[in-house]
Amino acid sequence: MSLSIQDLSAATGGRLCLAEMPPRDGGLTPIGRLVIDSRQVQPGDVFWALPGRHADGADFAHEALARGALGVVADRPVTPLPGGFSLKVPDPQLALWELARWYRQHLTATVIAVTGSVGKTTTRQMIHSVLAPALRGIASPKNYNNHLGVPLSLLTAGFRDDYAVLEVAGSASGEIGALAELAEPEIGVITCIADAHLGSFGGYDQVLRAKGELLGALGSHACAVLPGDDRRVRQMATGCGAKVSWFGRGADNDVTATHVHSGNGQLCFQVDEQSFRVPVWGRHHLTAALAAIAVGRLFGRSLSEIAAGLSTFQSVPMRCEVLQCGAVTAINDTYNACPISMKAALALLSEFGNSGRRIVACGDMVELGEAAEELHYQLGQDVITLGAAQQLFACGKFARTVACGAREAGMPDEAVTLCENAQQTADKLMATLQPGDVVLAKGSRVMQMERVVQTLAGYPVARVA
Structure with a gap:
């Protein structure tokens, strides 16, 4: 980013308050990053105090300044520290868009x-x-x-x-x-x-x-x-x-x-x-x-x-990330889930050999509307037809629907375990693991299926390839 205090004021139309008059460098002092979390502020950053559902960023303005923020943008007056500034704007989110729009033109x-x-x-x-x-x-x-x-x-x-x-x-x-x-x-x-x-x-x-x-x-x-x-x-x-x-x-x-x-x-x-x-x-x-x-x-x-x-690409964490957890392999695809990404992850699971069992630990796919029941039943079918899995651990509102689909596709009753949440899934899974097993963990973000991988990480963990 290549912005000065003067640019910030001009782009947003906010009321600028400088700790020193006349301003150092005529207001052309370059600013650091724009940060919306006061806990992440580093010296030279500008803290953009956004109102949130659970907290108002302006309440943390002084914490940001204490961490070395050069300035604060907020919808209320903030007294800047020596050498710094504050910018009062009616709507911090709208001001952020105005700044970005101005910046894009340059x-x-x-x-x-x-x-x-x-x-x-x-x-x-x-x-x-x-x-x-x-x-x-x-x-x-x-x-x-x-x-x-x-x-x-x-x-x-x-x-x-x-x-x-x-x-x-x-x-x-x-x-x-x-x-x-x-x-x-x-x-x-x-x-x-x-x-x-x-x-x-x-x-x-x-x-x-x-x-x-x-x-x-x-x-x-x-x-x-x-x-x-x-x-x-x-x-x-x-x-x-x-x-x-x-x-x-x-x-x-x-x-x-x-x-x-x-x-x-x-x-x-x-x-x-x-x-x-x-x-x-x-x-x-x-x-x-x-x-x-x-x-x-x-x-x-x-x-x-x-x-x-x-050839230098580095895969993104929690997206088909393959980890070796002791004698068990984990496929960490827990960032999010929808039908097409579930199918892709199950196809990946099927690529793993027969040295151990292929196990699916899945949570709900959310935001599917009226099609949710049908698509979760199909997921259960896919666990067998695409993933060639030998065991299923399912949690969430549609766990029984997934289990029904898997059973209809040929998975034995004793191979299906229903759980209340991700942590219970992890605990029940851990009690059954054997050396050589491959575990696919996946679900929508709200299901927090990464807890399964974190529990598996109690073993020594190494990223594979």
Whole structure:
């Protein structure tokens, strides 16, 4: 970020209070990071005091100053410390958007916005891996993809950066469109459209329209990178004014792969006779890799350069992360869950050999609306047909539905264990584990299925490949 106190005041229109008059450097003192959690403040940062559901950030302004904050932005007067400042604004969240919008107008970096039902974070990081070796740029940190995360991510880009990869998400109609208009991307990427957040949007068609809001923010000079194997996405893109680059398995895509093989923590494939080897578990990561290749080409990178970048990719924690916990292997895919990501994780589980049992520890998939019962029953079926699992531990509201599906697919009653929550799942699982077992832990974020992995981590843990 390349902002001064003067820039901050001009962009937001807030009332500036300086501890010293005249101000040092005429108000041109550069500020550090923008931080919304007072506990994370470091010397030189600016604490942006946002009101929350459970606490008001302004109540922690003095704590932030005590930690060395250069200044505070809040909706109430704050007395700055010597050498510092405070900025009073009517609405801190609106002011954050105003600052990000002002900042975007001064950025020369190519902004890449990534959205989709699943795979956003992995695709974002793969694009970053492709571009970073030769160009200067940033990618959204952590899961910064909402009404706060997108402006904060945008503000981490520097005026000398070549690119900024931003992850964009939404849980209601209009949210992705608003975030895309703020980011003004030159490249828009949709990973896929699937049965996720059906409860919020109301159905697949509504999900499709919501993700398609990204295309509406692309000008004629921009480019959309889209999954070409989905005919509904192709139909949606007919009204897109931007250039379109298609990726997928079909031969009619601009970027497609052949000779695809996944195993032992490596995804191998070819694009136009160029070999790729990406250090990830599961062939479902091919979608993200092809999208990243398409973006790399738009930046003029050769296939050999793109392959070299993808070979350095580091998988994102809690997304198909394979850990060796003593004599037991854990597949930590606990960040979130929906039907398509469950299927992908179960397919990965089936890749593991027969030295031990394949075990599924799963929690509910939330926000599926009226389809929840049917989709959880199908999950139970998939535990057998896709995951080839020998044992199931299920918790949550739909645990019995999952168990019913698994039993109908052929899993014996004695192989099914119902649990109340993630911790009970972990405890019951631990009592049955044997050397060589492979455990897949997965569920929606609210289910906290990472507790299963944390309990397994009582063994010596090592990340595999």
